[in-house]
Amino acid sequence: MSKSISGFSKLSKSKKIDWIVNTYFSNTKDAKGVLEQYWNNNEKLQQLHDEFIENTITNYYLPLGVAPNFLINDKLYTIPMAIEESSVVAAASKAAKFWLDRGGFKTKVIATKKIGQVHFIYSGDFKVLQQFFNHVKPKLIEDTKAITKNMERRGGGILDIELKDKTNDIKGYYQLHASFDTLDAMGANFINSCLEQFAKTFKSEALMFDAFTESEKQIEVVMSILSNYVPDCLVRAEVRCDVHLLSENDAIPGEDFAHKFVQAVNIAEVEPYRAVTHNKGIMNGIDAVVLATGNDFRAVEAGVHAYASRNGQYSSLSHAKIENGIFTFWMEIPLALGTVGGLTGLHPLVKLALELLDKPSAKELMQIVAVAGLAQNFAALRSLTTTGIQQGHMKMHLMNILNQFNANDEEKQTLTEYFKTHTVTHSAVVEAIQQLRMKNA
Ligand code: MEV
Numbered sequence: 539m540s541k542s543i544s545g546f547s548k549l550s551k552s553k554k555i556d557w558i559v560n561t562y563f564s565n566t567k568d569a570k571g572v573l574e575q576y577w578n579n580n581e582k583l584q585q586l587h588d589e590f591i592e593n594t595i596t597n598y599y600l601p602l603g604v605a606p607n608f609l610i611n612d613k614l615y616t617i618p619m620a621i622e623e624s625s626v627v628a629a630a631s632k633a634a635k636f637w638l639d640r641g642g643f644k645t646k647v648i649a650t651k652k653i654g655q656v657h658f659i660y661s662g663d664f665k666v667l668q669q670f671f672n673h674v675k676p677k678l679i680e681d682t683k684a685i686t687k688n689m690e691r692r693g694g695g696i697l698d699i700e701l702k703d704k705t706n707d708i709k710g711y712y713q714l715h716a717s718f719d720t721l722d723a724m725g726a727n728f729i730n731s732c733l734e735q736f737a738k739t740f741k742s743e744a745l746m747f748d749a750f751t752e753s754e755k756q757i758e759v760v761m762s763i764l765s766n767y768v769p770d771c772l773v774r775a776e777v778r779c780d781v782h783l784l785s786e787n788d789a790i791p792g793e794d795f796a797h798k799f800v801q802a803v804n805i806a807e808v809e810p811y812r813a814v815t816h817n818k819g820i821m822n823g824i825d826a827v828v829l830a831t832g833n834d835f836r837a838v839e840a841g842v843h844a845y846a847s848r849n850g851q852y853s854s855l856s857h858a859k860i861e862n863g864i865f866t867f868w869m870e871i872p873l874a875l876g877t878v879g880g881l882t883g884l885h886p887l888v889k890l891a892l893e894l895l896d897k898p899s900a901k902e903l904m905q906i907v908a909v910a911g912l913a914q915n916f917a918a919l920r921s922l923t924t925t926g927i928q929q930g931h932m933k934m935h936l937m938n939i940l941n942q943f944n945a946n947d948e949e950k951q952t953l954t955e956y957f958k959t960h961t962v963t964h965s966a967v968v969e970a971i972q973q974l975r976m977k978n979a
Contacts, residue, residue, distance in 0.1 A: 547593060555595050586884065602830060602887060604894070605630035609642025610909050617910055618891040619826035624934040626822045629917035630910060636786070640779040643912065645905035651697060651770035652874055654729040656714040656737045656762045662754035664703060667712065670750065671701040674743045678714075681739045682732045689728060694721040696732060714740065717770075722900040724833060724876030726764055733762035766837040767844045768872040775908035776868035777916070784865055790924060796865040798923045799858060803867075806854035813854050816915070817846055820855055820869070823914030827907045831895070832881030832888030838873060845872045856915050869912050873904045932962035939967040949974060 541561055546554065555573055563569035573596040578584040588594040605627055606616040617634075619627050637643060660667055678699055679686075686695045697717040704711040714736055718729050737759045744750060744757045784792035806816035821839065828835045846855050856869040877900050881888050892898065895906060921927050936957055940950050953970055960966065 551588065551595065554593060558595060583886070590881075590884075600829070602891070603627035605634055605910070605913075607631065607634040607638045608906075608909060608913070609634075609638050610645055610905060612642065615896075615906060616894060617827055617906060618830040618894055619823075619910070620830040621822065621826035623822060625930050626826060626914065628930070629921075630823055630826075630913050633913035633917040633920075636916075637777050637913070640777070640783055643775055643777055643909045645773060645775045645908060647901045647904055648772040648774055648870065649770045650719060650901065652718045652720055652725055652729060652764065652768055653770075654716050654718065654733045654762070654764040656716075656733055656740065657760045658712055658714070658737075658740070659710040659758040659760060660712050660754065661710050662751065664705075666749050666754065668701060670744065670747050671714075673747065674740060675699060677743060678736045678739050682735045685728065685731045685735060689720065689723075692721055694719040699736070720876075722877045723879045724837075724874055724900075726834075726837075727879070729764040730762065733764070737762045766840045766874070768841050768874045769845055769848065770872075771874045771904075772870055772872050773904040773908045774868060774870045775905065775912045776866065777912065778864055778866040781860060781863055781865045792865075795920075795924070796860050799865075799867070799919055800860060802919050802923050803854060803856060803858040807857070808853070810852040813846065813852050816918075817843070817855050819918040820871075820911040820915045822918075823910035823912075824871075824873075824907055827910045828875070830888070830891045831875070831877070831903060831907075832885050832891075833875050833903075834880075838875075841872050841874065856912060867912070867916060869908065869915070871908050871911065873907055875900050875903050875907065877903050932957075935964075936962045936967060939964060940971070943968070943971050945971060 543557060543561075546557070549557065555570060559566040559569040559573075576596045576599065578587070578597065584597075587597055600620045600622055602618060602620045604616050604618050608615040608617050617630065619630065621627065679696060682696065689695045695718070697719055699714055699716045702713040702715045704713060714733075716729075716733065716736065718725060718732070720728055741757050741759055745755050747755065780792075781796040782792045784795050803816075806813045821842065824838060824842070825835045828838050842855065843852070846852055855871055856867065858865070858867040860866075876882060877892060877898055882892060883889070895903070898906060918927070921930060936954065937950070940953060945953065949971065952974060953967070956970060957967070960970075
């Protein structure tokens, strides 16, 4: 059977599924069953999900967990997290509890500026282009009034438009580089609509600009699009306490822990191989909250990693120091988030997640998300520099293997106890189950 098809998008959902299972699966009944078991019985809810994207055949579930006890600027939050990786929510909760007893997290939004660009080609005198830009700039803003009216009424809108000469990089390449304040909206649609209007006005006004030669009038717009690099949409999150307060159950003296922790952060600041994994741990926390609150985690990821390389080498997003006996651990991170528009008003779980957070503004959400990242990083570095990461992971691994072997509650209890003092490996667990079962047979 041919594995290509034309007109697939026009088929009904059930015909799409039929084509998929008949073309790609030998056991069509099983494959269909797997897809159908994830459908929602509530037809309206299912339709809502079907219509989020194209060619929907089923739903893909992720667990939605919560991490309680986050004290942020003296306000308590329970943070929703959508993520598939075990240990992340547990680590966030542990870090939240740890800092709850030590003053909590302090955060601050540093700036909220977003960027969009019209990329165009112009062959002519730059000075004349500049003259044209100065002449057309008020009209660029004027022509977007229908788009910006509501945003301006609420206090946001276009902040500025600049003309940028990029001809050192590409012959004839220039930009309209615009900045925006989109308030509680992530703003992608708003920014892109403004940019496309700028491009239209810019092109048509150029045709009527007398100082241009006939060829200069032919401005070629290549594209108009927002940038997901948002170094001026920045939030800071921080924890600090006396180094002596860092020891828990007196297992390791606070001073030693702080010293090793700072070393671990210093390594991530200078060593890109480590920095990527270090920042991945931060993104475990960030993405989970970004996803739970219906925001675009790909945009956040792209922007954050670009920011981590802003000095020419990929580096740690977080920093730590000990000064006068005080341990400080902090991070500044670019986050363009929205709490209105997009999925926020559509997806029932996103609405619930935002309600759980007390309906935050975009600025407040930036602070919550940054804290989730910092907490995650703290928890990871705490395990890495003390017990090692595998202790916690292997506990989860043990449970996964026990579940694979359909262990009953009694077997789980016995083997969990046994593996408190024995190393977890796949073969060791399998052997232990078999021996236990032989003993009980
Ligand atoms: C695993 O998902 C994340 C960590 O590797 C982060 C880190 O190494 O800092 C534990």
